[in-house]
Amino acid sequence: MKTDPAGVLTGAHYLDGDFACGEGAMAAGCRFVAGYPITPSTEVVERISRRFPMMGGTFIQMEDELASMAAVVGASWTGTKCLTVTSGPGFSLMMENIGLAAMMETPCVVVDVQRGGPSTGLPTMVGQADMMQARWGSHGDYELIALCPQSPQEAFDLMIDAFNLSEIYRIPVMFMMDECVGHMTEKVVIPEADQIEIVPRKLTSQTPEEFLPYRVNGGYVPEFARAGDGYRFHTTGLTHNEHGYPVMSAECQEQNVRRLIYKIRDNADQIVRFEDDGVDGADIVLVTYGITARVAQMAMEMAREQGVKVGMMRLIIAWPFPEKRIKELAGKIKAFVVPEVNYGQMVLEVQRCAEGLAPAVLVSHGGGGVHEPETIVEAIMGAAK
Template structure:
């Protein structure tokens, strides 16, 4: 992994008043994204709109594709062509992207997809918030694979985590999702964009060996294969089929085992390096409230009130939802009385907590069907119930 400083051309250094959608676009540009292929969908359209205005000025390309299937295909092509690429969408578009997300996982394509979540299923609530695509992010395409998903809780984090998403995608050659939601996407707050020399960007892992010897799926020492630059004369084959080091299809169980184990273990094996959580007052806590994205802010309101009521309570915020921090949950489960998990869905990530904590403690889901954030009182009621 080679870190370089961000290209100043794409970095809009300064203090800005931006919404989360715009901040995602700025994060992408700062990380070196020079290709955006997408199809507009509420509530993510502002990101595409902002990209369309900004990216030509920094020497990149914006294409509005005919739909989300094509958007994902364009990203994969752009990455093989040597660019860093991203797209943005919301629920219905995310569903349409799933097939080519699987292709990107199988081809080991580094790219970034931001999902500004809205209430679903189907077209659901176009203009209102939700966190209902969390499991789809993990399991939405067919077959076994691993991805990385990050959950910003503010416009500032939309900027910061989009850069991190690009860096993780280049480090592990994997699609990375920025799983935000309508509330954060449309919320304006102060966003500080640092000078380019303070932004670390992971450079693509370029092949530098002799022409004629490039193997697109031969793992380097760190387990991640190289990508070749277009125009240097490297000829290779790539496919969504199970493949060998040359990228040629090999249709048997032995190769499948190597292939699938590789795309899974490059993430699971590095989970400790990838996972990021934020904990407050979890030491000695009876109750730990787990949350992510906008819900983590709303939950703090309830936690403050619970503290006033004398409850020993802490918080754990998932910055990475995937890979899931199961080791830490397992440790905490042995010490706490209960986990309380509010999320703007019918109870999705809470299942991971249940799985990781086994029968060590109570796990209380605080679901919300979408359309608005939780009433802090509902979270407080769940906390009071859990502590009994």
Template sequence: MLRGETVLRSGKHFMDGNEACAEGAIAAGCRFVSGYPITPSTEIVEHLSRRFPEIGGMFLQMEDELSASICFQGAVWAGVKGMTVTSGPGFSLMMEHIGFAAMTETPSVFVNVQRAGPSTGLPTAPAQQDVMQARWGSHGDYGIIALSPASPQECHDLIITCFNYAETYRCPVLFMMDETVGHMHGKVTIPSMEDIHVVERRISTRSPSDYAPFRVVEGDVPEMTRAGAGHRIHMTGLTHDERGYPDMTTAAQESLVRRLCGKVNNHVKEISMMESRHVEGSDVVVISYGISAQIAGHAVDAVRAAGIRAGQVRLISLWPFDDEAIRNIARSTRHIIVLEMNLGQMVREVERAVRGIVPVHAVGNAGGRVIAPDCVVEKIREVLR
């Protein structure tokens, strides 16, 4: 396995978000990817299938997304960093193994280049309709992290953060791209290795008698091991004790599931990422994420040029949701508009967090095309009228 400068394509490039995502995964140390072709994510695995043989990685095209979403987890338990890549319909099939990764605390990255649904929908057209599915799609209670890039550069940079979070929190991390950002070409700067922060896997050095794969020694994330390390561990998707043995008691369920949720949701301040501008003292703030945030930016610039005190917030992380930050924004403005390429998903979270402090309005569509800045401008004028 080659690492460091020899594998990185450091320098300035003109590439699309999908390729940038693939290069970012390589920079993060990902060396095993199992996938299944699906538009509009396919370029990511095509790129990796070309690159990996030259850097000691492996791409494996599986028979479906059910297999693709767990094959790489086998590699992860061998000690490798791995991920899978998909889009809408495939994401639906992968829900099973997002839950499995959550339950077994497998550091795992799932990339979803969102397209318009439901079902087969519009394969080559963008949407942001899977953000609630990302949070709640698998059955049961659990914690996940989801990030949303707004540019090809961020497709590169944030996938590295995804891998770092996966290692830090031992949970599924979902990279919620969309068709537009995936196929959009732009300038992408790949830094040199020394300027990239990579969290490496921490393999427990405890002796087998002193180690349990799901025992929390410090904080709320257990120490990881890998197959063949001598710990002779057991892991299961069943409710389990700290040794990984099935435990069918409600006490075990209560403590395990609370910890799986808490280890993510109690660290929202460390995980959460957002950008804001002109929020303080504004009359309206447009909250958005992913490619829609670029649209929101144009709209906000346009109305500000016309003298309207408008601000903008861009969610970089979607989950866990930073209620407090959103509430603080509500205290600094008079109206909130949520812009997203769906018929109202994250707006519900914003409304919940805002608790009626200010009115929350939605601008959205059913997916298929990015929303024109004019629609946002119109909405801003409407709510301030």
């Protein structure tokens, strides 16, 4: 369906990534945001808190990120689309209730504008070191989706996708910005509301007598009932059966958690998203995401001038990871080069999926800045030998 025009600021704007991200959320139909201030993400909620009262949205500044994430999960059970926004230290605190959202199958979006870490790290400076935390940060087994915008325009566009994916799969979706993308200002074109397709919360058509909150009839995603519509359902973070009742057994665990995992794994081909640039026939393939993709672009052009056949695969969705594509490329190329603003996170996935058919060379930057293109060129030249 088309989105609510009230949230759409149609036109060409000059916006930073954080503001564009906030505009994307409002355009996607988000009407509840709970957050706690943290650099470099705060501008997202500042933007939203200024515009929300004019579109029927509620923002609340909570006492911490534990509360922010809990409030978002609670509010999502009313059918209202929900968002929270943070950076590394707050992301760590949110992990508890991100796990709850995964277990209760609650649609919501979590923005992490990544800064240097660990701990308080570099509050005002860039990092990309939360990528593994986004995937594995809460305890136990679960799967989710993580997107990585590389520009303010993408911060807007991908936010719509993030909300839609959270609705389709009933999962928390991680929106992995970084400080550079969050704070860079560029042209952002926001379309007319009738050009923005959104996935509304799909409410069950069953009666309260027939309805079971976690019955899937062989499918992956259960139907949803809102709190307050007379369904009187029960949901829990405990392992539960299709009634939403806790059952402490290996059988119920298998039935419950297997579906949480496989609703993403079995649909990974539809979810996985990347962008190729000159990958066919390349000897070297750069695997990049976020701000680093833009630095790597220049490095790729420099290496091409020196006669190296180099292409780039940019991750738009980092989780689920494009396993098949990496394996397919690994059989054809000399090496992958993976620049990241961390000491090696997504490179581990490239290595895993390449299964030894091609090496994956890490070009690390510890954070607080981005790579010099020359550093990446050097790695490309080394790998091409």
